[in-house]
Amino acid sequence: MSASVALADYAREHAQVHAVRTTVFVEGQGVPAGLERDALDPLSTHVLARDSDGTPVGTARLTPERRIGRMAVLESHRGRGIGEAMLAALVAHARAEGWPEVGLHAQLHALPFYARAGFVPCGPVFTEAGILHRHMVRRLPGASPVEDVDAAAAVVVALAGHARRGLGIYSRALDPGLLDRRDVVDALRRFATRPGRCQVRVLLQDAGSPQREDAPLLALAQRLPSVFEFRQTSDPVDDRYPSAYVFNDTGGALFRPLGQRFEGEGGIEAGHVARRLAHAFDPVWERSRPCTELRALG
Template sequence: MSRPDAVFTVNAVAFAQAVADVRAVRDVVFVQEQGVPVDIERDALDPLSRHVLARDAQGRAIGTGRLTPDRRIGRMAVLPEWRNRRVGEALLKALLREARELGWTEVTLHAQVPAIAFYARQGFLPYAERFVEAGLEHQSMRLVLGAVNPVLRRDAGLAALLGVIEGARRQLLVYSRDLDPGLLDTAEAMAALRRFGVGGGEVRVLLHDPDAPRRALAPLIGLSQRLPSAFAFRAIEEPVDRDYASAYVANDRGGWYFRALGHRFDGETRLDDEARARQLRAHFAPVWERARPCTEYRALGL
């Protein structure tokens, strides 16, 4: 971090010693900002949980989170003036380290709906139905630690896609039948791809059927025309390649989302598996070389 006022540390703390700091942050975020009653915000799980605390350069508490005995991350809170400075991400990673040290193979959480994308970037996937807790809409999410995470429905597929996009360093590879309606045309995916492209990333897309996205006015084609240096499309024409029924997204930092049947959302994902990501990149490269550039996308006026 380049600015002194953006320097912070995150450490595990004993609740008994840090209770005042933990509650000071949570009172601001949950009680004052979100209107959660104090008797709901403070519960019997606090003394039984593992807590992490973020402090600024002067030692003031600026963020906190906890890991409960039922293997759930919760009470994630960052003071308003410290948001969008990666404090929440650092807190979440610290809690995941705690979970791994405990030998846990899975953790869950109840994400407030606006925070779903934040947790997706760390590999969490939605499950079950949304529900209201303390007057706020929530979504249950799950992360399998150190193993493949099953993707069972569309919203989990979207979370997996966002995790792979956001985790990419310089290159993202997309192998798709028809630009995956319901995934690659969502506002969330488009925003993530735009950020990646504007930031200097390269997206290569292999398609079985380039005509279907064009007829559907797929928004990704329009985005590629505005950012031509970031996006490239090629159409798969070789019979040996067209027999491949799967679809996937892979990045250059070990993240991937694979679907055995490319027309379905269900599949598997993991964000820290370089071996599998390398296999997918190795499959993609020769097909890309054999495929035809989609020059019709450059000429399309949307």
């Protein structure tokens, strides 16, 4: 990142905050100038990102309503990790304040950005300032409710991004509609191809269906056989297990009580859920058979 991020003194630096927001929102997105500022600005915690010469290039705020917003980075400085750094600074401030969770209203195109930071979509799509948004929440710590497939995918993307070396997946047949989504497969690809030794253990009840349906995750695994390992349950008790889940080695988890549905709970700071799932996963893994038939490229 070529910029520094720090909490701003709004009374002294408000002109710099609004200069960035006006460029991004009013001039860039057509948001009415009257909507860009509001009564919450003097009451909120703001961050400013500055280039190496001190020029403001990004800003965001955290309101007393425990909502992150007005996330803006100048177009010339996007793709450098500035947004991620500002988001992390505001999450850290919320945690220091002892808040149990923090939320935000994400423009639909920005959902993947916030998902990678551990935010989970909730509620319906709505319009704000003429732009489609969805509410997102991150527990500090804890598991958030997962309401639909988009929320489940957001959690899996975050789990892959925040894993250190290991991921565990328990699924009936690679969860069509979830584990074959492009954003999910791309997140698992990024994890599997990062430097260092990584491992993805996938425990299936039905290994034949993904093979017959050319599941995208299976194709990825066949290109990276040193990272992905598949096993199929062989104990009748395990075959009747109704749930599905994903967990990583840094305390993140997604648990869906009914594997054929996407509702459940999850997050990147769900340590108690992750420990419970890992404890249940390991003995089933040990007594299940390796799926050597899934390793060969077609």
